Amino acid sequence: MTLALLAALSNAHAADAPMLPATTSDQVPQRLAVLAAPKSAAERAPVQFSWALDPNAALTSDAKPAVIESREYWQETDGAALQRGLDIATSAPGALIRVSPVTGAAKVSADSVRISRAGRAVRAAKRTDAAQLQSAGLAVGEGTAAVQLADEAGAGHYAVQVAQARGRYVVHVFEPRSEVRLLAALSHDHGLAGTSREVVVDLQRGDTRLKAQGGALLVAPSGRSWPLNLKAGDDGRLRAAVSLPSDAGEQPPGLWEVQVFAGDGEIQRDARTAIAVAQPTAKLDGGYRFDAAKLSFDLPLRAASPGRYEVRGTLYATGPGRALRPVAIAHSARWLDGGAGRIELAFDRAQLAKGYGAPYELRDVELNDQSRLAPVERRQRVARIAR
Numbered sequence: 001m002t003l004a005l006l007a008a009l010s011n012a013h014a015a016d017a018p019m020l021p022a023t024t025s026d027q028v029p030q031r032l033a034v035l036a037a038p039k040s041a042a043e044r045a046p047v048q049f050s051w052a053l054d055p056n057a058a059l060t061s062d063a064k065p066a067v068i069e070s071r072e073y074w075q076e077t078d079g080a081a082l083q084r085g086l087d088i089a090t091s092a093p094g095a096l097i098r099v100s101p102v103t104g105a106a107k108v109s110a111d112s113v114r115i116s117r118a119g120r121a122v123r124a125a126k127r128t129d130a131a132q133l134q135s136a137g138l139a140v141g142e143g144t145a146a147v148q149l150a151d152e153a154g155a156g157h158y159a160v161q162v163a164q165a166r167g168r169y170v171v172h173v174f175e176p177r178s179e180v181r182l183l184a185a186l187s188h189d190h191g192l193a194g195t196s197r198e199v200v201v202d203l204q205r206g207d208t209r210l211k212a213q214g215g216a217l218l219v220a221p222s223g224r225s226w227p228l229n230l231k232a233g234d235d236g237r238l239r240a241a242v243s244l245p246s247d248a249g250e251q252p253p254g255l256w257e258v259q260v261f262a263g264d265g266e267i268q269r270d271a272r273t274a275i276a277v278a279q280p281t282a283k284l285d286g287g288y289r290f291d292a293a294k295l296s297f298d299l300p301l302r303a304a305s306p307g308r309y310e311v312r313g314t315l316y317a318t319g320p321g322r323a324l325r326p327v328a329i330a331h332s333a334r335w336l337d338g339g340a341g342r343i344e345l346a347f348d349r350a351q352l353a354k355g356y357g358a359p360y361e362l363r364d365v366e367l368n369d370q371s372r373l374a375p376v377e378r379r380q381r382v383a384r385i386a387r
Contacts (some may be wrong), residue, residue, distance in 0.1 A: 003375070004260055009060055014052060014290050015285030016285075016286075016288060017287060017288055017383070018037070018286060018287055018301060018385060019284070019286055019287060019288060019289070020381045020383060020384065022066040022313060022379060023045050023381075024378055025380065026187070026338035026378060026379045026380060027188075027190065027191070027192060027375070027376075027377055027378040028283070028377055028379065029192055029282075029283040029376060029377060030194075030235075030280075030282060031194065031279035032248035032281065032302070032304035032305075033246075033249065033280050033281055033304060033305065034282060034304050034305055035279060035281055035283055035304075035305040035307075035310050035345050035372075036250075036277060036305075037305075037306040037307070038306075038307060038360055038372060039222070040371075040372040041306060042307070042371045043335075043385075044309050044335040046332075046333065046334040047245055047331070047332070047333045047334075047337075048330075048331070048332040048333075048344065048346055049330070049331055050328055050329060050330035050331070050345075050347050050348055050351065050352065051328065051329060052327065052328050052347060052348075052351035052352075052353070053314075053326045053327055053328055053329060054353075055187075055319055055325035055326060055327050055353050055356060056318075056325070057329050059314070059326045061084075061334070064185075065185055065186045065188065065189040065273070066171060066185070066222070066273075067183050067184070067185040068184045068185065068271045068272070068273045069183055069271075070181060070182040070183075070184070070268065070269050070270060070271035071174065071175045071176060071178045071180065071181050071182075071184070072090060072172065072173060072174040072270065073172075073173055073261070073263075073268040073269050073270040074170065074171070074172050074173075074270055075088070075171045075172075075268075076169070076171075076173075077167075077168075077169050077170075077171055077172070078167070078168055078169065078218070079105065079106065079162075079165035079166040079167050079169070080165075080167075082099070082161060082165035082169060082171075083161070083162065083163060083223040084159040085116065085159030085160065086159065086160045086161070086171060087157055087159060087252075088157070088158055088159075088160055088171065088173050089156070089158075089266055090149070090153075090154075090155055090156065090157075090158065090173065090175060090178075090267075091152075091155045091178045091179070091180045091182075091205075091266075091267045092155055092175050092177045092178040092179065092258065093149065093150075093151045093153060093154050093177060094125070094148065094149060094150075094151060094153075094175070094176065094177050094297055095148070095149045095150075095168045095174070095175045096146060096147075096148045096149075096165060096171060096172075096173070096174040096176070096177075097113070097115065097146065097147050097149070097160055097171065097172070097252070098133075098140075098144060098145070098146040098147075098163060098169045098171070098172040098173075098174075099113055099144065099145055099146075099160065099169055099170075099171055099172075099174055100140060100141060100144040100169060100171075100172065100263070101141065101144070101167060101168075101169055102145045102168035102170065102301075103121065104166060104167050104168075105144070105165070105166060105168050105169055106159075106164055106165060106167055107143025107165040107168025108144065108145040108160050108162055108165070108169075108190075108231055109129060109145055109198060109237070110127035110128055110129045110145040110146070110147065111127060112145070112162055112163065112164060112242065112250060113127070113145050113147045113160065113161075113162055113163070114160075114161040114163070115147060115149065115153075115158055115159070115160060115161075115319055116158065116159045116161065116299070117153070117156065117157070117158050117159070118277075120149070122148075122149060122153050122158060123150045123153070123296065124147045124150065124242070125148045125149060125151070125153070126147070126148040126149075127145070127146070127147055128145065128146040128148075129141060129144075129332075130142050130144045130145065131308070133146060136259060139345055144319055146159065147151055149295065155234070170224065172246070172249040172347065174243055176256075179204070179205050179206045180204070180205050180210070180267045180269065181203075181204055181269065182201065182202070182203050182204075182260070182262055182269035182270070182271050183201070183204065184199060184200070184201050184202075184258075184260045184271040184273050185200050185201075185265060185273070186198070186199050186242070186258060186275055187199075187200075188275075189273075189274065189275055189276065190275065190276040190277075190278070190375045191242075191244050191275060191276075191278075192244065192277075192278055192279075192280050192376070193244050193245065193246045193277055193278065193279050193280065194244065194245075194246035194250060194280075194373055195244055196241050196242060196243045196244065197241075197242040197244065197275065198239060198240070198241055198271050199216060199228070199239070199240050199242075199258050199260065199273070200237055200238070201214060201216075201230060201237060201238040201239070201260050201262050201271075201330040202237045202238070202240050203238075203262050203264060203269060204234040204262070209235075209236045209237070210248060210264040211232075211236065211264060211381070212236075212238060212262045213229070213230075213232075213238075213262065213263065214230045214261050214262030214263065214372075215230055215260075215262075216227070216229075216230050216240050216244055216258060216259060216261065216332040217257075217258070217259045218234070218243075218244070218255040218256065218257075218258055218259040219254065219256060219258075219259060220248055220251050220256055220277075221251050221252045221342065222251050224248065226240060226243075226370070227257070228240040228241070228263070228324055230260070234293060238260075238262060238384075242258055242275070244256075244277050245273075248277075250350055251277075252273070253372065253373045254373075255274040255275065255276055256274065256275050256276070256277045257272050257273070257274055257275070258270050258273050258274075258275060259271070260272075260273075269292070272329075273330055276298060276374070276375055276376055277374075278327070278369065278374035278376050279305075279367050279372070279374060280304075281303065281304055281305040281307060281372065281374070281375070281376060281377055282301055282302060282303040282304065282305070282307070282309055282367060282369060282377075283301065283302055283367070283377055284299055284300070284301050284311075284367055284377055285299075285300040285301050285302050285330060285340070286300075287299075287300055288300075288362070288382065288383050290383065290385055291376040292385075294346060295315075295346070295347045295349050296344050296345060296346040296347065297313070297344070297345045297362055297382075297383060298343075299311060299343050299344070299345065299365075300340065300342050300345060301336075301340075301341055301342070301367065302338040302339070302341075303337075303339065303341060304307065304338065305336050305338060306316050306335075306336065306337045307335070307336065307367075307369050307370070307371035307372060308333060308334070308335050308336075308337050308345065308369075308370040309333065309334065309335075309336055309341075309367065309368070309369060309370065309376075310332065310333035310343075310366075310367070310368045310370045311331070311332050311333075311343045311345055311365065311366065311367050311368075312329065312331045312332075312345075312365070312366050312368075313362050313363065313366070313382065314326050314328070314329050314362070314363050314364040314365075315327055315328045315329075315330070315332060315347045315360060315361075315362060315363075316360060316361040316363055317352060317353075317356040317357055317358070317359075317360050318356065318357060318359050318360070319353070319355050320355055323357070324359075326362055326363075327351065327352055327356050328347045328348070328351045330346060330347050331345075332345055332346070333370060345357075345362070345365075346363075356387060358383070358386065358387045359385060359386050359387065360383075360384045360385040361381060361383065361384050361385070362381075362383040362385075363380060363381050363382065364378075364379075364380060365377075365379045365382045366378050367377070
């Protein structure tokens with residue numbers, strides 16, 4: 001028996017080495033969800049590829065979610081309130097006010113929107129109808145109208161009146177020149193059903209934090225929503241635990257939203273931020289098998305639901321100064337009917353930059369359920385290979 005054959009047999013029967021311990025910021029399923037096979041057609045042919053990285057270039061992995069900034073709010077109302085004059089509050093000149101009919105409500109023309117203050121009409125700098133808003137790229141419905149207040153219309157309370165209003169409407173107030181802004185940020189922009197994240201809300205006037213109260217909703221792609229309890233912390237910011245329900249049922253593909261509403265009793269601000277919520281349909285099974293000749297990592301996984309699963313990861317190699325630097329990224333995807341399986345992340349030695357080699361680390365590993373567009377597992381560090 002040749003040495004090559006002996007080596008192949010040895011690799012085939014080698015036990016998996018354990019993955020490095022997960023960190024508190026890793027996303028690791030603690031349970032598995034059994035879902036039906038996706039109804040839409042999914043690619044079943046396996047795919048595997050990799051590409052080289054510049055080891056000296058900066059690499060960002062699992063970046064912090066963006067901080068959403070808002071100078072606007074929305075208010076639902078009805079035709080009777082608009083006929084009387086709906087009260088709104090502004091904090092700066094040049095406010096934009098948009099009136100949108102809900103399905104079945106009477107359409108609104110730009111000329112029919114009357115703005116007054118203390119019973120006196122206020123001049124509009126600009127009036128815009130639905131066609132003009134749509135041509136500007138705004139996704140508004142027919143019968144929507146917008147009015148921009150003139151510069152002499154400063155901060156204060158105004159009445160928005162539409163004499164022929166009938167039905168339900170949404171009034172949107174946007175103040176591009178206001179110093180009052182709401183900042184909202186999630187602790188993570190992804191999570192597993194059945195786990196929890198946090199949203200932090202800060203209402204400011206310039207650089208001064210305002211004492212605020214508010215509320216929030218978690219909204220699924222289906223439109224189903226769950227209330228969130230915003231509470232003021234010692235630093236004056238509002239916080240809420242975002243519990244991602246495990247019993248949400250099958251949802252259409254798409255991002256979930258955390259919608260927040262906060263005000264200081266005079267000025268209101270609303271914001272929306274997105275989060276990817278995944279059912280834990282599979283998980284990496286805690287080990288790996290490294291093939292030095294192929295420069296590949298064979299990863300066992302366990303799937304509770306049929307689907308197409310993808311693993312991606314970044315190879316770090318040791319270079320000048322004995323520093324570990326990112327040198328390549330690999331992707332691999334295949335269909336699994338359920339149960340145990342393996343996915344190989346194969347790198348190419350030809351992609352290694354000159355002067356780079358062992359020790360290696362496999363970092364920034366993700367397991368994605370491609371058939372459900374769901375990020376299932378994320379680990380910062382998976383394996384360290386000494387030689």
